[in-house]
Amino acid sequence: MGEQAAYTPRRSVLYMPGSNARALEKAKTLPVDGLILDLEDAVGPDHKEAARDAVCAAARSGEYGSRELTIRVNGIGTPWHDADLAAAGAAGPDGVVVPKVGSADEVRSLVAALEAAGAPEHTRLWAMVETPEAVFNVREIAAASPRLAVLVMGTNDLVKELRAEHVPGRGPLLTALQLSLLAARESGIAILDGVHNDVTDAEGFEAECVQGRDLGFDGKTLIHPGQVEPCNRVFAPSEEAVAEARGILEAWAAGAGRGVVTHRGRMIENLHVEVARRVIATHEAVSSR
Template sequence: MGEQAAYTPRRSVLYMPSSNERALEKAKTLPVDGLILDLEDAVGPDHKESARENACAAAASGEYGQREVTIRINGIGTQWHDADLAAAAAAGPAGVVVPKVGSADEVRSLVAALEAAGAPEHTKLWAMIETPEAIFNVREIASASPRLAVLVMGTNDLVKELRADHVPGRGPLLTSLQLSLLAAREAGIAILDGVYNDVKNAEGFEAECVQGRDFGFDGKTLIHPGQVEPCNAIFAPSEEAVADARGILEAWEAGAGSGVVTHNGRMVENLHVDIARRVLAVHEVISTR
């Protein structure tokens, strides 16, 4: 299966605790591509219902501009899951984010539940990949339903489940990250990298963003507003990349029918043209933000 039909910017996708009304209000001013209004980890048991009301009101408000607004509900089997899913479906956000999705059957059950609850067509499923079971099943998960639009790496839970450590370079997670990327690209859906926990370590955060971009992630999930702008910059095509892409297309068009085409001393083939066109398409969309 191929690329997504159109590029949707998801360079920076910020978790926001839905129990915090001031945070939800602040989110309207942040230069973030997407928001995950959280009902799960960031919300204590006593605040689940009020957080659900806040998130659904925010998602339905239309007050977040171009930002893609999603709601992370509580996981399958929890006491809040069914009510969360029904309320989120009624609110009609861009996506419903579900933690710890482990199988294709769970994807299909979630999609059926969303449809039964009346979710509009634009409300997609975002599946979090954060367990060994999910990694072994990720190829089937990614292709289980046309309504599944995004895989979200839950790297904190993966580290816990693997009994690994958070280390620079993320060696313990590389297999999981790369298998998930392969699955997303085969299915033609988006995939977001996991969070970086040390919000005071700007250098470490930027290094992990660069790693995620180089791997091929569409963007990164974030836990602090201060992470948004560096993340946006790293996951956007650089000025040099844009100029190079334009040069490749100009050389290709000028050399049509001539056999060998070169740009800056490098041979240009169809695959380079496809990459250049994607770079420019991404740049064009981001430039309107």
């Protein structure tokens, strides 16, 4: 189905606990591309309703600048899900993140519930892929609704469900990661890599960012502000990549009408031009921040 019409930077998308007022305030100052204000794992049962009110107020505040602001609701079948979804939809954030989405039918039901809650058109659905069922259904999930904008890999839950281990290189997860990437690219939606759990492991975190970028992810979900800078750097085009892209586009423009165009001794085709244009669009979008 092709790529998104306009590139939205999602290099770094940080989970923030919805029950922590200081965290919600600090999020306004962080150089992240996106925020997930969390009502699920980061909030205990006794604080769910207060956190719901707080994140919906944050979504309405307009105080988060250019950061893409989303709310993660509690999962389908939990006591809080329906009220979370209705409140989040009415609050009108940029996105509503739903954990453990397992099928296309669930996507359509979630979209119907958001629309029933009066969610504005800009409030998109983000579906988390974190179960074997979701991986097997991910192609249908990704294509289920125009309102679905992003797949989010829930790698911790996937590791648990697979009875695997967290290991360097993430070998146990590569099949699920790549199948989900294929589905996202076929449907023209974005996809975010999962979190890195050890916030003290700077070297391992950066290696995982590089792996995610090389695989094709648009960005990575984060659990600590200290992870933002290296993530932004890795997922942004390097100076060398931008210079190469500009050189390709200049050579292509100069060679219009010729049968063969070369740049630095390499033949240039339409596919190279498309990649170069994407690099420049990404560079311009992140530079504007």
